[in-house]
Amino acid sequence: MSLFVQQIxxxxxxxxxxxxxxxxxxxxxxxxxxxxxxxxxxxxxxxxTLCYTIPLMVNAGMPAWMAxxxxxxxxxxxxxxxxxxxxxxxxKKGTNMTALITAIxxxxxxxxxxxxxxxxxxxxxxxxxxxxPINIAGVSIAxxxxxxxxxxxxxMITLTVVVNKTKxxxxxxxxSQDRQAAxxxxxxxxxxxxxxxxxxxxxxxxxxxMYCANYPAASPTMGGMLGLKAFVAAVLGGIGIIxxxxxxxxxxxxxxxxxxxxxxxxxxxxITSAFSDAVVFMxxxxxxxxxxxxxxxxxxxxxx
Amino acid sequence: MLKITDxxxxxxxxxxxxxxxxxxxxxxxxxxxxxxxxxxxxxLHAITGLLAPKSGxxxxxxHDLIKTPNHKIVSLGMxxxxxxxxxxPNMTVAENLVMGAHMRKIDKQTLKDExxxxxxxxxxxxxxxxxLAGTLxxxxxxxxxxxxxxxxxxxxxxxxxxxxxxSPLLVKEILSIIKxxxxxxxxxxxxxxxAKMALSIADRAYVLEVGRISMSxxxxxxxxDDRVKKxxxxx
Numbered sequence: 001m002s003l004f005v006q007q008i009x010x011x012x013x014x015x016x017x018x019x020x021x022x023x024x025x026x027x028x029x030x031x032x033x034x035x036x037x038x039x040x041x042x043x044x045x046x047x048x049t050l051c052y053t054i055p056l057m058v059n060a061g062m063p064a065w066m067a068x069x070x071x072x073x074x075x076x077x078x079x080x081x082x083x084x085x086x087x088x089x090x091x092k093k094g095t096n097m098t099a100l101i102t103a104i105x106x107x108x109x110x111x112x113x114x115x116x117x118x119x120x121x122x123x124x125x126x127x128x129x130x131x132x133p134i135n136i137a138g139v140s141i142a143x144x145x146x147x148x149x150x151x152x153x154x155x156m157i158t159l160t161v162v163v164n165k166t167k168x169x170x171x172x173x174x175x176s177q178d179r180q181a182a183x184x185x186x187x188x189x190x191x192x193x194x195x196x197x198x199x200x201x202x203x204x205x206x207x208x209x210m211y212c213a214n215y216p217a218a219s220p221t222m223g224g225m226l227g228l229k230a231f232v233a234a235v236l237g238g239i240g241i242i243x244x245x246x247x248x249x250x251x252x253x254x255x256x257x258x259x260x261x262x263x264x265x266x267x268x269x270x271i272t273s274a275f276s277d278a279v280v281f282m283x284x285x286x287x288x289x290x291x292x293x294x295x296x297x298x299x300x301x302x303x304x
Numbered sequence: 305m306l307k308i309t310d311x312x313x314x315x316x317x318x319x320x321x322x323x324x325x326x327x328x329x330x331x332x333x334x335x336x337x338x339x340x341x342x343x344x345x346x347x348l349h350a351i352t353g354l355l356a357p358k359s360g361x362x363x364x365x366x367h368d369l370i371k372t373p374n375h376k377i378v379s380l381g382m383x384x385x386x387x388x389x390x391x392x393p394n395m396t397v398a399e400n401l402v403m404g405a406h407m408r409k410i411d412k413q414t415l416k417d418e419x420x421x422x423x424x425x426x427x428x429x430x431x432x433x434x435x436l437a438g439t440l441x442x443x444x445x446x447x448x449x450x451x452x453x454x455x456x457x458x459x460x461x462x463x464x465x466x467x468x469x470x471s472p473l474l475v476k477e478i479l480s481i482i483k484x485x486x487x488x489x490x491x492x493x494x495x496x497x498x499a500k501m502a503l504s505i506a507d508r509a510y511v512l513e514v515g516r517i518s519m520s521x522x523x524x525x526x527x528x529d530d531r532v533k534k535x536x537x538x539x
Contacts, residue, residue, distance in 0.1 A: 167406070174392055174403055180354060181390040185452065186378040186407030 005139045007261045008254070013145045013214065015253020016152025020207040021230030022237070022245035023159065024200035030176040030240035031196045032091065034099050038082055038106035040227015042075050042201050044114060046208030047218035049074040051123050064128045065213075071205040079201025080194055082106050088190070107223075114220040122219040125212045148210045155206055156246050159199075163242055172196055176240070229256075229277070232284045238297030247295060256280050305330045305491055306351070306382075306460060311360035313346050320346050321357070322515045328460065328493050333486045335494040335502040335523070337536060338512035344495040345387050347512070348462050352377050352384040365459070379407045381459035385466065387495075389449040393438025397429050400437050400448055404455025422451040425481055443474040450481065460491040467498045475501060499536035503527045511536070 021043060028036045053067035090102045131143020163169035174182040175192045182189055211226065212218070233252040237244025259279040263271040271279070287295065306328040313321035321343050328334045338344050350357045351364075353374030362369040367380055378384075383404075392400050401419050410418075423430035426447040432440065437448055446466055453461060463482065467475045475498070483505055486492050496502035503509055503523045511519040511532065519526060526532045 170395075170399065170403060170406070173395065174406075177392045177394050178390050180386060181392060181403075183354065183374050184352060184378060184384050184386065184390070185403045185456070186375050188373075188375045 002139045003261060005137060006141070007257050009136075009139075009141050009145050009149070011254035011257035012152075012250065013148045013210075013253070014257060015250035016149050016156075017207050017210050017226075017249075018230045018233045018252050019152060019246045019249025020155060020203045020210070021226060022234040022249045023156070023242065024203045024207075025227075025231050025234040026237075026239055026242060026245040027172070027196050028200050029234070030242075031172060031193055032087075032099075033096065034087065034091075034103060035231070035239075036087075036197075036200070037100070037103040037227070038110055039200060039204060040223035040230065041107050041110040041114075042079055042204035042223070043208045043211065043226055044218065044220065044223040045078050045110065046071045046075045046205040047125065047212050047222060048114060048118060048123070049205070050128070050208060050212055051125050051218045054126050054128065058126070064126065064130075065209065067128075068205060068209040071208060072202045075201040075205035075208075076198045078110075079197045079204070083194055083197040088193075107227075111220045111223070118218075118220065120220060122217040122222075125216040125218060127216070128209065128213040144213045148213060151206065151210055155203065159203075160242065168192075168195065225277075229280060232280060236284055236287055236294055238294030241294070241296050244294055244296040251295075252280055255283055305332075305365060306493065307361075307363045308347070308351070309361040309363075311347065311350060311362065312358040313343075313350055313355065314358050320515050321350070324360075324512070324515070324517055326510050326517065326520070328491060331489065331491055332507045333482075333492045333494065333505060335496055335506035335509045336512055337496055337499040337502050337509060339536075340497060341514075342512040343515045344497075344512055345464055348384060348386075348464050348493075348495060351462060352382065378456050378458075381457070382462065383453035383456045383458035383460070384462040385449045385453045385464060387464040387468065389442075389445040391437040391440075391445050391448050391452070393436065395437055396434050397437055397440070397448055398433040400452050401429075401455050404452035405457075408457060418455060418457075422454055425454075425484065426451055442469050443471070443477075446470065446474075446478060447481075450478075454485070458490060460493065461485060463492065463494045465495060465497060467496065467501055479505060499532070500538075503537075 021040065024039045025036060028034060049071040050067050053070040054064045057064055057067045086102050086106050087099060090099050129144050129147050131147065133140045133142050134146060163172060171187045171192045174185065174187050175189050179189060229252055230249065233248035234245045236251060237248025256276050260273040260276040263275060263279060264273060291297065308324060308326050311321055311324045324347060336344050336347065349355045351362055351369060353369065353372065357370060364382060365380060369377060392403060401422055402415065405415055428444055429447055429451060432444065437445065440448060466478050470478065479501060482492065482494065494502055494506065503526060506523040509520065509523050509526045510517050519529065519532065
């Protein structure tokens, strides 16, 4: 029982990181129908920024996690520059396919830039939260785990409020639902798209903080698998749908953590914990067979 | 108020609009009629900057609309109700109306009062304020699109095929609303395939044939014109 509770918390922890990253994918997809493959690498950018800014913060006598503010700034700049210099010109001239290929090449570009700047060996990140484990129902849960879950949920609630209740959020929804009508009601479409990229990149920086609090290292390719799984989460929940990304992220986290703990026991050692990623992708395939648009997605018929 | 001079629009190799000039004066209700594919919608899209013309001039209230960023045009007092309504399907009826006033700096009470006014014109919308706009019927969506446009407090309203796909009863209802808006002092440019309906309420009219203005005059003159009668009124 205590193992189960432990695994649920682990799942929620990893899941809230996935959820934040998935939100970045889904918001950009919702607004310009582009799968931003470079999004996972924004996390890597955030992690390297933390790597160098945490010591600065600590030396200045501030708490280490304050470094995330600089992380957000750097990620937002990278995200917006990628949108303005790479995606926007391609969107004007090319097709969805050219945009997708540009996204893949931006991902490779960021990874290789990081490798040439920082080398391919992982760089350690110093402690972000120095917390005591906390006892919940007789189970000892790491402080980082709880903080990660709390930040994740706080960010998700804030984002939901911003998207549904504010003028900026309304502009974003307007552009995503009908770009022509958005222009006619006075929404500055380009500015709204840039803003969406900025928000997505800021979420990636927060995800980097949460991820590095638990796995304290930065490497050039760290965004690859993390980004891929978050993308799975976004598709699982229904890409383009904000609550879908949150749900998908948490589900992927829980499945991954539970399959790591129990698959070997349940299958008599055939499926070991090393297969946990495979289990996640299997579930994606099954869900998409039953609900092609994702759990919360609506099956839209192509309009002719 | 709105003056188009020698407008040319091309889609790739297709020369869709050829040297079109037309004018809408303050307080007028002008209609642009023509068959399907004549280019009526293209002209409206050029006016509100949804596409870039090849050449020509579009002046409105002292502004050069071709040089104005398209999202700023609504703030100049020009509202465009596009063909196919283009309401925001996953927003509620009320949110769609709020979007209509997106660019205006008004307080909550004014916004509420003006929404109330829209509901008075379209009582059916009031019953559905919390409903997602995508679930409305075609007629209700048309009303919502018009209501959203009115929320921008326009001086001129561009209406693209408001009667399309509606029952004769609803067409009548939409028609009477257009008249009410006009009487309130809003200048109107009405694009219609339903020439009979359009000419019945317009002051002046232009006939568009394959991208060119072929006839123009008062609505009365055109209604009595033999060619118009034969081609557009089915008489």
